[in-house]
Amino acid sequence: MRYACLLFAAALAGCATPSAPPSTAAKSATLQPQATAPIETILQKQLYQMSPVEAGRYVAWVHQAEPDLRKRIAAIGRKNIGQPYDLNLLGEFPFEVHDNLPMFSLDHSDCVVFAEHTYAMALSQSWEEFFWMLQRIRYRDGVIGVATRNHYTEMDWNVANRWLVTDISAELAGPTGPAYSMTVDRARFLKTRHHTERNIPVETSRQAYVAKDQVAAIAGQLQEGDFVNVISTRNGEYWASHVGLVVLGPNGERHFLHSSEPQVREETFESFIARAAAREERNRKEGKNGQVLAGFKFLRLNDNIVVPPMAPQPRPGSGA
Secondary structure (H helix, E strand, O other), rough: OOOHHHHHHHHOOOOOOOOOOOHHHHHOOOOOOOOOOOHHOOOOHHHOOOOHHHHHHHHHHHHHHHOOHHHHHHHHHHHHOOOEOOOOOOEEEEHHHHHHOOOOOOOEEEEHHHHHHHHHHHHOOOHHHHHHHHHHHHHHHHOOOOEEEEHHHHHHHHHOOOEEEEHHHHHHHOOOOOOEEEEOHHHHHHHHHHHHOOOOOOOOEEEOEEEEEHHHHHHHHHHOOOOEEEEEEEEOOEEEEEEEEEEEEOOOOOEEEEEOOOEEEEEEHHHHHHHHHHHHHHHOOOOOOOEEEEEEEEEOOOOOOOOOOOOOOOOOOOOO
């Protein structure tokens, strides 16, 4: 079994593995002065234009204004349409100092940051609860650290967040649907990319997905708030290169809400597939060995969500 290429490791995490610090991310790590504007004024802004204090007030307001979780996820996600895209956005600073990337960002997002922030806000009633929920979603058992971050979408994020979403890709694709083998070496990834030593065994899995030409046929089974993994392939390797959310259009059609260059957008799956095909054709003409869209994994937002407690944070240096 071949190992997942290190070059793909960042993509396996969706699009949120840190490298060089962006110039804008650090701004979100500094709390701004207490907002005194009425909620009606705050609601005129998009989320990425809000301060943390204003965002906290919005989170409390939307929890009361929209009691349906699925609709609340869509409303919060759409409240970030237009948010600028910035890859490699977050880290563990100041909890860890392997880089100086902050633990949250309001003014920018990449695909994973957008999805995590949207889910965390939808499940919360205050800024403090949102920040707690964000770490619960982002890290295994909520234990903060680069080694416990859910780096690999299929084998970390999707698995660690089974309390939130359930993979229904095999069910949607049917018994003859496509699948791919995946092998991850987390110890190698952490050492080469984050200079962090951990003794973690290599793990393999088999991942079902829905082929891109079958999405139209199963789209009616998708529900608002479901989690989407975009599956790409190159040189025989398959991986989740991008993530986003399912929302319903004005006539009930299924849309894809996600953060990608240059900003958060909402579009049909047909539009996303067509744009991928156009990019692949440009790459072909230019002789580039670019990634190719293979299909999608779909994870159903659970109906009865019970948020598990955070595991106790181990004492640094204790060998835990």
